[in-house]
Every structure is written in structure tokens, then in C-alpha cells.
Amino acid sequence: MSESSTAPAEPKRRFAWVRAATDRVPTRWFAGIATGAFLLATAAFGGLATAAPPEIARLQPGDAHVTAERSLTVQRAVLVDELPDAGLYPETWERVFAIIADVENEWDRPVAAAGGEGIAATLTVAGVKATADDGTVRYDDATFGPSLQPHVPARIVFAWVVPGGAFEAGDEVPVTLYARSLHTGSFVLTGQQWTDPVRDAVVMVEVEDVGAGADAEDADGQG
Secondary structure, three states: OOOOOOOOHHHHHHHHHHHHHHHHOOHHHHHHHHHHHHHHHHHHOOOOOOOOOOOOEEEOOOOEEEOOOEEEEEEEEEEEOOEHHHOEOOOOOEEEEEEEEEEEEOOOOOEEOOOOOOHHHHEEEOOOOOOOOEEEEEOOOOOEOOEEOEOOOEEEEEEEEEEOOOOOOOOEEEEEEEEEEEEEOOOOOOOEEEEEEEEEEEEEEEEEEEEOOHHHHHHOOOO
């Protein structure tokens, strides 16, 4: 059968010279070219050494962690039997774990203390599951899910329901603090949001077990 006049002969002609040329180039040339390109690229990025990730800050309770979004100072970590002001009513085999922190909104508009887009999303506690029931409340007046005005400091209680025995009095627990970037939306998403959290600091805090009663009131801001 004769070759059709519509057969795609052009691509064959187009790439024939590439095959012919490469057939005439010694293989060692390719190795030399590749090696040279690799060395140039690595030199541009600081050589062959693997760049170590930046060290995160190691803070103590009472040390402020300041980002463009907020200043947050972890003060205490407490266990309590329940925390109704934060909307948390654990089962008999559960407890409430809470971080008490001083927070100041560094942005130029009000921000939520709670929620995935709020200040609560800028800290995590080792041993607390991401799916744990949580609540956020002001320490002074027990306002649930408060909004923080720009440059007005407030003491906030960030709380989670945890299994009994997950934490004990005297435990040293790492609290990881994150820095987020301000994203300005366009097209479908509009407005500005703090996104892309990056681990920036860790605070080791000792757990206090305040049980119930008057000490528990101190934990949720009533004492």
C-alpha cells in the first residue's frame, strides 16, 4: 500500500536533523554539559551543601511571640473538669485543657480570637487532636468567641476537650506558635486573610491541674 498523501511526514523531517546531530555528538559531551549545568545551578543557590531549616524560637511562659498579625504571650496551661463559659462540657472520662495567653491584635482591623481564621489557629498544643472540641473565651468577662480590636490587649483562654489522662499536673507541654502571611484575594476570593501558617516558635509550659470549684473559676476568668 502506498503512503497516504495526508501522512504526517513533516514531524519526521522536523526532528530528523535533531537525531542526526545527536548521533554525531560524543556521549561524553552530554555528561560534561549536564555536569556543568548542575554545578552552575548549585553555585547559584549556595553550593552543594544542604540548607538547614531555620531554627524556631524557644520561648518561656511570659515571653511574647510577635508577628505582623498579633502578639501572643503564653502564661499558663491548666486542666479543669469543665469550662461552660467556653461551651465545653466534657464526659466523665474527659477533661478540659486550656492555654491562658495575653493577646494583642497587631492588625489595623478587628480579628476573631476563635476559629480557623482567628488567633486560635496560630497555636497548637502537642497531645491535643485537631478534631478536639474547642472553645475560646475572654478571661476577664467570659465573652465567648470574642473579637479583638486593634492594639487592645486581652487575656484569652483557648480550651479543648481531651481524654482523661492525656495530661497530668507537672507535665511539660510544647505549645507551637505560628506566623501567618496576609493574603489579598482577587477574582473569586476578595478581601484579605491571614494564611500560610509557618512554625515560628515553641513555648514549654508546665501543666497545672485546677480540678473544679474556685480554682476552676480562676481558669475561666471568674476568679
